[in-house]
Amino acid sequence: MKKYGIIRRIGILVLAALMLLTIAGCGKKNGDNPADDPKYNLENPEPIPDGMEDTKGYIGDGKYRNDVKLTCTLQSGYEVTLGMGDKDAGSNAVYLNPTCSNPNGAVFYIEAERMMFPQYSTPMELATVKLADFPAMDTNSIAAFQWYEDIMGVDAVYHDVDNYGVAWQDSSLVDGDSGSETLTIKVCDKVTGEELGTVVAHIDYDAENDIYFLADMSEVIENADGAVDTTVPAT
Numbered sequence: 001m002k003k004y005g006i007i008r009r010i011g012i013l014v015l016a017a018l019m020l021l022t023i024a025g026c027g028k029k030n031g032d033n034p035a036d037d038p039k040y041n042l043e044n045p046e047p048i049p050d051g052m053e054d055t056k057g058y059i060g061d062g063k064y065r066n067d068v069k070l071t072c073t074l075q076s077g078y079e080v081t082l083g084m085g086d087k088d089a090g091s092n093a094v095y096l097n098p099t100c101s102n103p104n105g106a107v108f109y110i111e112a113e114r115m116m117f118p119q120y121s122t123p124m125e126l127a128t129v130k131l132a133d134f135p136a137m138d139t140n141s142i143a144a145f146q147w148y149e150d151i152m153g154v155d156a157v158y159h160d161v162d163n164y165g166v167a168w169q170d171s172s173l174v175d176g177d178s179g180s181e182t183l184t185i186k187v188c189d190k191v192t193g194e195e196l197g198t199v200v201a202h203i204d205y206d207a208e209n210d211i212y213f214l215a216d217m218s219e220v221i222e223n224a225d226g227a228v229d230t231t232v233p234a235t
Contacts, residue, residue, distance in 0.1 A: 064094050065213035072217045074197035078102045083214045093167035097158040105140035105190035113182040119167045127152040135191045180205045
């Protein structure tokens with residue numbers, strides 16, 4: 001009987017320990033461990049702690065400044081702007097918000113040196129407007145890209161953090177690093193398709209403060225001998 005009593009007491013202690021573990025597990029909610037939280041991305045613009053990344057490696061909230069707006073006058077005479085110039089626009093990405101003074105509006109073909117592509121609030125695979133329909137789009141700024149055999153376009157204008165048009169985010173999955181970016185942007189007439197000019201813009205990385213921001217923009221000029229040059233960077 002004494003042996004049975006000892007075994008019974010051990011069994012009770014084990015059962016109690018298991019109950020405590022179960023209670024602790026039930027009390028834990030999504031968010032207690034940051035790694036269990038839904039990761040930040042531009043389609044889910046809930047902020048995450050600085051330094052965290054989403055499942056695609058895109059670096060999240062608090063690392064992007066949008067208080068810079070760059071201006072560059074093309075040799076064609078039109079003025080191109082890039083950026084928000086608004087510190088309250090949000091910090092989830094560098095919002096590009098490209099514009100051109102061309103009365104017909106403009107199409108912007110944007111290539112990123114490191115990331116290859118910018119981010120679009122309308123995902124590339126969901127874009128429905130093809131090149132032939134660009135003139136009828138209800139916007140003066142179109143971000144265009146190659147999608148399989150077609151040139152597709154989406155509204156490039158920033159409206160809010162959910163409908164931001166076109167933006168840039170860094171991703172450690174691309175090259176395993178954080179750093180500056182170079183954007184090459186060809187600007188074309190929205191109606192005629194005529195090329196108005198090409199600009200190069202740089203996104204700098206402030207490593208000390210861990211922040212990305214638009215730094216400068218200049219037009220790409222092809223000289224008579226075919227050499228490529230740039231104008232004085234605009235700020």
